[in-house]
Amino acid sequence: MLPEQAARIDAHITAHKALPGGLLPLLHAIQDDVGYVPEESYGSISKALNLSVAEIHGVVTFYHHFRTHPPGRHVIQICRAESCQSMGSTELEAHAKATLGIDYHQTTSDGSITLEPVYCLGNCACSPAITVDEEVYGRVSPNRLDAIIAEAKGVA
Amino acid sequence: MTRIYVPRDSSALSLGAEKVAKAIAEHAARNNVAVEIIRNGSRGMFWLEPLVEVETPAGRIAYGPVEVSDVPGLFAAGFLEGGAHALRLGLTDELPWLKQQERLTFARVGITDPVSLTDYLAHDGYRGLQNALALQPAEIVQEVTDSGLRGRGGAAFPTGIKWKTVHDCKADQKYIVCNADEGDSGTYSDRMIMEGDPFVLIEGMTIAALAVGATQGYIYLRSEYPHALAVLNEAIQHAREKHYLGPNILGSGHAFELEVRRAAGAYVCGEETSLLESLEGKRGLVRFKPPLPAIEGLFGKPTVVNNVISFASVPIILDKGGAFYRDYGMGRSRGTLPIQLAGNIKHGGLVEKAFGVTLRQLLYDFGGGSATGRPIRAVQVGGPLGAYLPESQFDTPLDYEEFSKLWAVLGHGGIVAFDDTVDMAKMARYAFEFCAIESCGKCTPCRIGSTRGVEVMDKIMQGRDHAQNIALVRDLSDTMLNGSLCALGGMTPYPVLSAINHFPEDFGLNKKAQAA
Numbered sequence: 001m002l003p004e005q006a007a008r009i010d011a012h013i014t015a016h017k018a019l020p021g022g023l024l025p026l027l028h029a030i031q032d033d034v035g036y037v038p039e040e041s042y043g044s045i046s047k048a049l050n051l052s053v054a055e056i057h058g059v060v061t062f063y064h065h066f067r068t069h070p071p072g073r074h075v076i077q078i079c080r081a082e083s084c085q086s087m088g089s090t091e092l093e094a095h096a097k098a099t100l101g102i103d104y105h106q107t108t109s110d111g112s113i114t115l116e117p118v119y120c121l122g123n124c125a126c127s128p129a130i131t132v133d134e135e136v137y138g139r140v141s142p143n144r145l146d147a148i149i150a151e152a153k154g155v156a
Numbered sequence: 157m158t159r160i161y162v163p164r165d166s167s168a169l170s171l172g173a174e175k176v177a178k179a180i181a182e183h184a185a186r187n188n189v190a191v192e193i194i195r196n197g198s199r200g201m202f203w204l205e206p207l208v209e210v211e212t213p214a215g216r217i218a219y220g221p222v223e224v225s226d227v228p229g230l231f232a233a234g235f236l237e238g239g240a241h242a243l244r245l246g247l248t249d250e251l252p253w254l255k256q257q258e259r260l261t262f263a264r265v266g267i268t269d270p271v272s273l274t275d276y277l278a279h280d281g282y283r284g285l286q287n288a289l290a291l292q293p294a295e296i297v298q299e300v301t302d303s304g305l306r307g308r309g310g311a312a313f314p315t316g317i318k319w320k321t322v323h324d325c326k327a328d329q330k331y332i333v334c335n336a337d338e339g340d341s342g343t344y345s346d347r348m349i350m351e352g353d354p355f356v357l358i359e360g361m362t363i364a365a366l367a368v369g370a371t372q373g374y375i376y377l378r379s380e381y382p383h384a385l386a387v388l389n390e391a392i393q394h395a396r397e398k399h400y401l402g403p404n405i406l407g408s409g410h411a412f413e414l415e416v417r418r419a420a421g422a423y424v425c426g427e428e429t430s431l432l433e434s435l436e437g438k439r440g441l442v443r444f445k446p447p448l449p450a451i452e453g454l455f456g457k458p459t460v461v462n463n464v465i466s467f468a469s470v471p472i473i474l475d476k477g478g479a480f481y482r483d484y485g486m487g488r489s490r491g492t493l494p495i496q497l498a499g500n501i502k503h504g505g506l507v508e509k510a511f512g513v514t515l516r517q518l519l520y521d522f523g524g525g526s527a528t529g530r531p532i533r534a535v536q537v538g539g540p541l542g543a544y545l546p547e548s549q550f551d552t553p554l555d556y557e558e559f560s561k562l563w564a565v566l567g568h569g570g571i572v573a574f575d576d577t578v579d580m581a582k583m584a585r586y587a588f589e590f591c592a593i594e595s596c597g598k599c600t601p602c603r604i605g606s607t608r609g610v611e612v613m614d615k616i617m618q619g620r621d622h623a624q625n626i627a628l629v630r631d632l633s634d635t636m637l638n639g640s641l642c643a644l645g646g647m648t649p650y651p652v653l654s655a656i657n658h659f660p661e662d663f664g665l666n667k668k669a670q671a672a
């Protein structure tokens with residue numbers, strides 16, 4: 001965690017500490033800002049929200065959305081749920097893993113792309129679906145995925 | 157100035173609607189053509205998205221699916237006047253797909269500008285709230301009870317009865333919580349409402365607040381829906397500016413504040429008590445019931461928890477009366493259901509119909525069969541905890557009781573189609589796998605049973621100790637059915653056992669022997 005990140009995280013903590021049930025909104029604010037929830041921040045969260053570090057750790061790890069390590073410059077999520085399976089997402093994920101040379105929850109060695117599974121994006125009428133940095137794409141064929149990956153790497 | 161509609165719905169965006177809107181704006185600017193581009197919700201015909209509509213004196217004319225490269229040609233063909241073009245579909249309102257629906261909850265979706273309060277009011281918006289303000293709280297509850305509305309989140313519990321419980325509680329604080337976690341594969345109706353007509357949800361929650369005496373509401377929105385988040389927040393701000401939300405709603409003296417809270421990617425947090433734990437900032441562990449959330453809910457206070465579609469169906473009930481809504485439907489399933497056609501289907505999209513329409517009508521008359529052109533072999537209805545149904549059951553009408561007779565559920569109204577290349581053993585394995593990934597871990601049958609289920613399915617698929625392992629899956633399913641605290645563990649056996657029972661040949665079983 002960088003020093004300027006620590007300062008920004010402290011600002012988020014101050015902004016959220018009085019909110020009822022504010023831990024999740026706070027974790028979102030932190031991850032939206034620095035890309036993940038650094039474990040080094042648990043101490044200050046714990047003091048401000050009057051929770052134990054173990055409780056904070058428990059919450060962060062319970063939710064699939066929160067990351068405890070910085071992701072690559074781009075995050076690609078592939079939908080693994082039933083509707084997308086019916087339209088070839090299993091082949092799509094195999095293709096993505098082979099092309100990128102990584103498995104789910106890993107980042108390419110050049111740091112450009114992190115691959116994650118996701119369970120339904122609400123785009124099931126346009127399966128298979130993926131997201132790139134939260135932007136949803138529908139009817140993604142392996143070819144289209146290659147183009148999307150190339151574009152993401154290009155603008156990295 | 158010509159009005160052009162290009163959806164801002166996530167699915168339309170996933171197919172390039174943003175670029176199409178930009179291309180239209182740029183082309184118009186370059187050629188000094190005055191156009192007003194409205195970013196509407198989707199009409200729900202996703203095989204035609206991006207669907208561009210042009211307002212003409214005769215009505216709105218649809219073109220689709222439009223790609224960026226089609227834009228110059230559309231202008232050349234005079235599409236601003238409704239000119240002929242290969243992509244021209246005709247008057248939107250005359251398209252059979254839409255004409256054959258009964259759009260009550262979705263009356264405005266795709267038609268209005270989602271974030272324009274003026275547009276909402278011009279299309280009958282807030283008439284339900286106006287009526288509710290003139291009623292006693294108990295009368296509002298009665299109207300909802302009379303409508304026969306049952307929760308659209310999955311469990312189909314009568315909404316009026318839930319509201320009455322909260323109404324009857326004495327408390328210094330009550331809450332209205334909207335379950336917008338929409339985790340079921342094959343569902344997107346909540347998303348379409350939130351992105352396409354957010355005010356109807358806000359109005360429904362406000363009416364609920366008046367009915368039970370709550371002053372604070374939360375929308376628990378799944379993190380996978382960033383566009384819905386933006387639209388909701390903008391709509392809430394407009395509603396507050398015009399006193400449809402806030403300390404003194406339309407001068408009535410009633411207060412209601414509304415806030416959107418983001419979920420964080422846990423399927424189980426769609427379960428209402430897990431959701432409440434999450435809203436309180438904790439891990440989403442399912443609570444023991446009783447106490448019911450209606451009595452001890454958020455922060456221990458009486459709380460109405462309803463699905464997006466349940467709330468969004470309330471304004472029309474208060475506008476036109478409970479009897480109007482109840483007159484649609486069959487049996488004890490009253491009103492309409494927004495059905496979502498998904499998966500391997502040619503015409504995927506949103507069909508709002510009165511209960512009673514059959515699966516076959518939906519899959520073939522609306523859906524047009526599979527996307528791949530192969531026979532539809534199985535459909536999963538009601539999300540990942542819903543049963544798989546074979547072709548022989550396609551004449552079943554959509555009705556909560558008819559489905560439960562088949563040991564199936566309607567759930568949130570999602571229908572996922574599979575063609576004949578599907579391997580149902582893989583789908584059964586996936587059901588266990590999903591349960592293992594998403595289990596909150598509070599009870600053993602679900603936490604351990606799901607992981608064991610994956611292992612046993614692997615053995616079955618490898619043909620090891622076959623008969624013994626099939627028996628083991630059935631045993632395991634029994635344990636999960638009877639011993640789980642919530643429906644995640646308790647209903648994972650639905651997809652598993654329905655797959656084995658209806659498609660035994662995929663499990664290396666003899667079809668006839670199994671059926672006997």
Ligand SMILES: Cc1cc2nc3c(=O)[nH]c(=O)nc-3n(C[C@H](O)[C@H](O)[C@H](O)COP(=O)(O)O)c2cc1C
Pocket residue numbers: 306307308309310311312313315335336337338339340423424425426427428429461462463464466467642643644
């Ligand atoms: C594992 C699980 C996930 C659920 N997910 C959702 C969901 O995403 N949205 C929803 O409205 N209800 C969901 N439910 C049902 C809720 O527990 C609850 O019944 C519903 O929110 C009540 O609202 P309703 O009466 O308007 O349907 C889920 C239930 C379970 C067991």
Ligand code: SF4
Pocket residue numbers: 424442594595596597598599600602603640641642643644645646
């Ligand atoms: S069935 Fe599963 S998800 Fe539900 S309470 Fe038990 S462990 Fe949690």
Ligand code: FES
Pocket residue numbers: 079080081082083084119120121122123124127128129340341342343
């Ligand atoms: S199942 Fe993939 S988007 Fe819904």
Ligand code: FES
Pocket residue numbers: 598599600601639640641
């Ligand atoms: S521990 Fe939950 S049912 Fe056994």
